[in-house]
Amino acid sequence: MTRARSVAPQRILFAASEIFPLAKTGGLADVCASLPAALAGLGAEVQLVMPGYEQALDLADRPHVTATLDNVLGFENVRIITARTPDTALPINLIDIPELYRNGGIYQNADGSDRDDNAVRFGVFGQAAAQIAAGRGGSTWHPNIVHCNDWQTGLVPLMLRELCGPEMPATVFTAHNMMFQGLFPWEGRTALRLPTNDGIEAGLGLHGQLSFLKAGLYFSDSLTTVSPTYAREIQTPDYGYGLEGLVRARGGHLTGILNGIDSVFWDPSGNTRLAARYSAQDLSGKRYCKNALQRELGLVEDENAPLIIFVGRLTWQKMADILRDCLPAILAREPDRQFALLGQGERGLEDGFRSIAAAFPGRVSVQIGYCEDRAHRIHAGGDILLHGSQFEPCGLTQLYAMRFGTIPIVRPVGGLADTVVHASEQALVDGTATGVWFEEPSAEAMISAVDHAIWLYRQPLTWRRLQRVAMGVDSSWDRSARQYLALYSRLRAHRLGAAAGQDADIDAVRESA
Ligand code: ADP
Numbered sequence: 001m002t003r004a005r006s007v008a009p010q011r012i013l014f015a016a017s018e019i020f021p022l023a024k025t026g027g028l029a030d031v032c033a034s035l036p037a038a039l040a041g042l043g044a045e046v047q048l049v050m051p052g053y054e055q056a057l058d059l060a061d062r063p064h065v066t067a068t069l070d071n072v073l074g075f076e077n078v079r080i081i082t083a084r085t086p087d088t089a090l091p092i093n094l095i096d097i098p099e100l101y102r103n104g105g106i107y108q109n110a111d112g113s114d115r116d117d118n119a120v121r122f123g124v125f126g127q128a129a130a131q132i133a134a135g136r137g138g139s140t141w142h143p144n145i146v147h148c149n150d151w152q153t154g155l156v157p158l159m160l161r162e163l164c165g166p167e168m169p170a171t172v173f174t175a176h177n178m179m180f181q182g183l184f185p186w187e188g189r190t191a192l193r194l195p196t197n198d199g200i201e202a203g204l205g206l207h208g209q210l211s212f213l214k215a216g217l218y219f220s221d222s223l224t225t226v227s228p229t230y231a232r233e234i235q236t237p238d239y240g241y242g243l244e245g246l247v248r249a250r251g252g253h254l255t256g257i258l259n260g261i262d263s264v265f266w267d268p269s270g271n272t273r274l275a276a277r278y279s280a281q282d283l284s285g286k287r288y289c290k291n292a293l294q295r296e297l298g299l300v301e302d303e304n305a306p307l308i309i310f311v312g313r314l315t316w317q318k319m320a321d322i323l324r325d326c327l328p329a330i331l332a333r334e335p336d337r338q339f340a341l342l343g344q345g346e347r348g349l350e351d352g353f354r355s356i357a358a359a360f361p362g363r364v365s366v367q368i369g370y371c372e373d374r375a376h377r378i379h380a381g382g383d384i385l386l387h388g389s390q391f392e393p394c395g396l397t398q399l400y401a402m403r404f405g406t407i408p409i410v411r412p413v414g415g416l417a418d419t420v421v422h423a424s425e426q427a428l429v430d431g432t433a434t435g436v437w438f439e440e441p442s443a444e445a446m447i448s449a450v451d452h453a454i455w456l457y458r459q460p461l462t463w464r465r466l467q468r469v470a471m472g473v474d475s476s477w478d479r480s481a482r483q484y485l486a487l488y489s490r491l492r493a494h495r496l497g498a499a500a501g502q503d504a505d506i507d508a509v510r511e512s513a
């Protein structure tokens, strides 16, 4: 006879430095908003923790002080402001230390340089998150999982261990980008009161510096990254940025789980930001969106002109340098080609794109800056997304473009390889194609890929089919969120097994599956 056994729900504290719409510089914010919401939708209890930036305190719903932490690395009486996220109504704990979080950019100064107090800002944030997870401040809600994201939260697993010892909640660390390593002078660890024995220091040092990213990868119980292909890539020198050996050594604890998207927010059929709404069944509204976009951006209003778009950070990672160098050649190949860019990043690249816009009036629009609503309008009005990447852990922009019937051109790296099916002859016949790939990270390869995409674009039936297949791809969180829940269950089962023997282990896994 089997005995029913009740398993406590998953209680997940989700720690991140940016959560949309409270704070955002890139895809991290989107994932840290939509994944917790999906987990909550599947029955998990989720709380968020983020620094109390000025804008976050303004936008958060019903903020009120729920606790104070006596001492967070020397900061006394630190207020925890609890609120609800604006769209998803999840509980969020904002760490209120005005001198660290209330002024300036999230990571950078106005001139684009990194803030020089980031080690302290995010070290203190990590310590505050660990104290909340450890029940300091009197909370009666005790997480059984602490899910950390990127280097800004990399110290949390170690700090939690120091606070709780073996009774600590299980920790998951997700690497969204291995290039951002949270590197700071080695001496900085003293101010962060990190333990100094050799065993611990081996998990903190990288190239003679202190690395928050390495700490996350080293001290967490489980590692994940945001696509299966990137999980393989980061075990190699080309993508591991010096941490490939550690990642390989911890390979048994590493899982690649593909990002999902908020498919209600990114939905052309119910989107109030657009000039018209449309769906895979009826694409006619996309024509209005294209026309409205051409008008808004000062482009020639030609419905047949292929409109190529770029939305993203202007950096080497996104191949923005190669794009700047070959854009004039791409445009020169046919007189009706158009290009619209929305982005910001390296100053030299911003200037380079501005000059191209000046040289191609009516054909090129360059918007330097950050605008969420315009990103929606560009995804809706464009025909082709040009998304070259040197590496791409997952990439959300191509998923948004596909959902809006805009066909992505990508390099098959990381999550781009996992989410875009190349329009080979066979894939076109099979009806599985959703985009165009180019292999080499070169201008020539990018130019040929654009030629190929435009050749397809000029065959309306083939193009409609590509659009419908791309729009039909299910990129919602459901499947991936279940993978995270299964991972949390395995970790909890492991803890229970260690404490109470194998039976509990096996039961918990089965019951939560
Ligand atoms: P990454 O996180 O590497 O920058 P992703 O594709 O995962 O790349 O996510 C980028 C996110 O940032 C998307 O939501 C994209 O729409 C948004 N984004 C990037 N640049 C801009 C911008 N200039 N204006 C509006 N949204 C932007």
Ligand code: GLC
Pocket (backbone or CB within 6 Å): 026, 027, 028, 031, 176, 177, 226, 259, 392, 393, 394, 395, 396, 415
């Ligand atoms: C990073 C990666 C991007 C990924 C995003 C969210 O910023 O560069 O590929 O989609 O994180 O996981």
